[in-house]
Amino acid sequence: ETGVTQTPRHLVMGMTNKKSLKCEQHLGHNAMYWYKQSAKKPLELMFVYSLEERVENNSVPSRFSPECPNSSHLFLHLHTLQPEDSALYLCASSQSWRGSEQYFGPGTRLTVT
Amino acid sequence: QKEVEQNSGPLSVPEGAIASLNCTYSDRGSQSFFWYRQYSGKSPELIMFIYSNGDKEDGRFTAQLNKASQYVSLLIRDSQPSDSATYLCAVNPGNTPLVFGKGTRLSVIA
Numbered sequence: 001e002t003g004v005t006q007t008p009r010h011l012v013m014g015m016t017n018k019k020s021l022k023c024e025q026h027l028g029h030n031a032m033y034w035y036k037q038s039a040k041k042p043l044e045l046m047f048v049y050s051l052e053e054r055v056e057n058n059s060v061p062s063r064f065s066p067e068c069p070n071s072s073h074l075f076l077h078l079h080t081l082q083p084e085d086s087a088l089y090l091c092a093s094s095q096s097w098r099g100s101e102q103y104f105g106p107g108t109r110l111t112v113t
Numbered sequence: 114q115k116e117v118e119q120n121s122g123p124l125s126v127p128e129g130a131i132a133s134l135n136c137t138y139s140d141r142g143s144q145s146f147f148w149y150r151q152y153s154g155k156s157p158e159l160i161m162f163i164y165s166n167g168d169k170e171d172g173r174f175t176a177q178l179n180k181a182s183q184y185v186s187l188l189i190r191d192s193q194p195s196d197s198a199t200y201l202c203a204v205n206p207g208n209t210p211l212v213f214g215k216g217t218r219l220s221v222i223a
Contacts, residue, residue: 033210042215043157043201056210090156099205101147104156
C-alpha cells in the first residue's frame with residue numbers, strides 16, 4: 001500500500017447505527033486530518049492530530065468521535081448520525097500540522113438513511 | 114480569520130486555450146501556496162506548490178505568486194477536456210493547518 005488509504009470506500013448506515021471509518025498513511029507523516037465535503041460544497045476541516053495528539057477540532061458535533069492510536073492510523077467513529085451528515089469524508093496526512101502540504105486519501109462516501 | 118478567496122466559476126475555456134485560475138489570501142505572513150485538482154467525486158490531488166515570488170512552471174502548469182498583492186494564480190496551457198475539474202488553492206499561514214479556498218470549477222470545452 002502506498003500513500004493514504006481509507007476504508008470503507010462506501011458506507012450506508014441508518015441513523016441508529018454505529019460505524020467507524022479507518023485511515024492509514026504510509027508516508028511517514030506526523031499529522032493526520034479528517035475533512036467533510038458535502039455535495040458541491042467546500043472542504044470542512046473536522047479534526048487535526050499531530051503525533052497522536054489532537055491539536056484542532058472545529059465545532060464538530062459529538063456524534064463524530066476521532067481516535068488516533070498512532071501516527072499512521074486515524075479513525076472516525078460515527079453514531080446516531082443525521083441525513084445531513086451524508087458526505088464524502090476525506091482523510092489527509094502531512095509532515096507537520098503547521099502548514100505542510102497535505103496528501104489525501106480516496107475518501108469514504110457516507111450515506112445516512 | 115485567515116481567508117482564501119477563489120471565484121467559484123464555472124470557468125469555461127475552449128480546448129487548446131489557456132485557463133487562468135486566481136486566488137487571493139488575507140494573511141500577509143503566509144509562506145507557501147499550493148494548488149490541488151479535484152475531479153468530481155474524487156479526492157483532492159496536489160499538482161503544484163510555490164514558495165517564492167514569480168513563476169514556477171511544471172509541464173503545462175504555471176503557478177504565479179505575488180506576495181505584495183497577496184495573489185496566487187495557476188495557468189494551464191493547451192487546456193484539455195481532461196483538465197475539467199475543481200481547482201483548490203491552499204495557503205500556509207505558518208502556524209495553522211493549510212487554509213483551503215472553496216475552489217474554482219473549470220470546464221474545458223472540446
